[in-house]
Amino acid sequence: MADTVKKLALSRDLDDGELSALIAADVHDEELRVEADKKRREVYGDAVFIRGLIEFTNYCKNDCYYCGIRHGNKKAERFRLSPDEILACCDEGYPLGFRTFVLQGGEDPFFDDNTLCTIVSAIRNRYPDCAVTLSVGERSHGSYLELFRAGAERYLLRHETADPVHYGKLHPAVMSAENRKKCLFDLKEIGYQVGSGFMVGTPYQTVGNIVSDLRFLQELDPDMIGIGPFVTHSETPFAGFESGSAELTLRLLSILRLMFPHALIPATTSLGTVSPTGREDGLRSGANVVMPNLSPVRVRNKYLLYDGKICTGEESAQCVACLDARVRSAGYRIAVDRGDVRKDGAPK
Numbered sequence: 001m002a003d004t005v006k007k008l009a010l011s012r013d014l015d016d017g018e019l020s021a022l023i024a025a026d027v028h029d030e031e032l033r034v035e036a037d038k039k040r041r042e043v044y045g046d047a048v049f050i051r052g053l054i055e056f057t058n059y060c061k062n063d064c065y066y067c068g069i070r071h072g073n074k075k076a077e078r079f080r081l082s083p084d085e086i087l088a089c090c091d092e093g094y095p096l097g098f099r100t101f102v103l104q105g106g107e108d109p110f111f112d113d114n115t116l117c118t119i120v121s122a123i124r125n126r127y128p129d130c131a132v133t134l135s136v137g138e139r140s141h142g143s144y145l146e147l148f149r150a151g152a153e154r155y156l157l158r159h160e161t162a163d164p165v166h167y168g169k170l171h172p173a174v175m176s177a178e179n180r181k182k183c184l185f186d187l188k189e190i191g192y193q194v195g196s197g198f199m200v201g202t203p204y205q206t207v208g209n210i211v212s213d214l215r216f217l218q219e220l221d222p223d224m225i226g227i228g229p230f231v232t233h234s235e236t237p238f239a240g241f242e243s244g245s246a247e248l249t250l251r252l253l254s255i256l257r258l259m260f261p262h263a264l265i266p267a268t269t270s271l272g273t274v275s276p277t278g279r280e281d282g283l284r285s286g287a288n289v290v291m292p293n294l295s296p297v298r299v300r301n302k303y304l305l306y307d308g309k310i311c312t313g314e315e316s317a318q319c320v321a322c323l324d325a326r327v328r329s330a331g332y333r334i335a336v337d338r339g340d341v342r343k344d345g346a347p348k
C-alpha cells in the first residue's frame, strides 16, 4: 500500500480499487500527509491564501436535508444584507489584507441578476485589485453570463455528491445531480474559475460514492476544491445522523492535493468545527486556503448551516488575527494576494 501513495504522488491517479483501499484505510495517513505537503510546497510554497467570506443572505428556496438554512427550517431567523452593508464588509476586509471577497448566500430570489450585478460591479469599481467570487447556487446560463460580465471571475458550487442515487437521498426530488453538474460546466464554459467539492461523511455515503466524487472532479478539472465534514444540524431531517470525521476529511485533502497539485483547497470552517485543530491539520494535509468570515457580527449566528459553527461571535479583525496565528503555528504564512490558481505551477 505504501507503493500506492508513491504511485498517486507520481502519476496523480490510481485505479478505482486502489483509491477505494486508500480511502478506507487509516494506516497511510502520515505518509499521505507528508507527500501532499511536499506537493503543495512545490507549487505554492508556504503561501496560504485568504478569502473574505461575506454571508449576505440566509433566505433559501431549497430544502436540502442536511442544511440548517433550508427553506423548511422555520426556526431559522432570516436576514439579508443591503448592498451598502456588503460594501462595508469589503471596506473592513481590504485593510486586513483581503484581495478576494466571496459573496455567499442561500438561493434567494430577492437577489435577481440586476441586484447582484450592481453589487458585484460596485465592489470591482471600489477595489479593482480584488477578485469577487460568487457562491449563490444554481442559476441559468444567462444569469451566470451576466454576473461574469459584471465582474465576478470565480464561482463556488459544490457538486455535493456525484452519484445521482446518493444525491437523491440528500435532496428533495426537484433537485438533481444532473442540473448541478450542468451548472458547473456552464460556469466553466463562460470562463469562471470554478470551485466544486463535496461533504465528507454525509448520511448514506459509501467509499464508492467518494471515488465517484473524485472521478467527477477529474472530469470537471476545477480550480478550487472545497471539502468539509458533514456536521449535524438539529433542525433538519438529518438531525439523527452523526457528523463526518476530521480524520477522513484530512485523508481526502491529501489525496486531493496529490490528484490536483494546482488546486486551491480550503481548510474549511466545518473542519475547524469538528476538531479544534482541524484547520491547522487541514493546511498540513494539503489545503492552502482559509476563508475567514467578514460578515457583520449581528448576522453571524444566523448563517448556521450546521450546529456548533465556530467564529460566530468574533469581529473580523479578531478572526483574522486568530487565523494568522493558527496558520503560522502550522508552518505557513498568509499571503496578501488575489491568490489566483497557478496553472503553470511556478513557485513564487
Ligand code: 5AD
Pocket: 066, 067, 068, 157, 158, 160, 198, 199, 228, 229, 230, 231, 232, 233, 270, 305, 306
Ligand atoms: N454540514 C457541513 N457542510 C454543510 N453544507 C451545507 N450544510 C452543511 C452541513 N450540515 C455545505 C454544503 C454547501 C456549502 C456552502 O456548505 O456543501 O455547498
Ligand code: FES
Pocket: 292, 310, 311, 314, 318, 319, 320, 322, 323
Ligand atoms: Fe475565527 Fe479563530 S479563526 S476566531
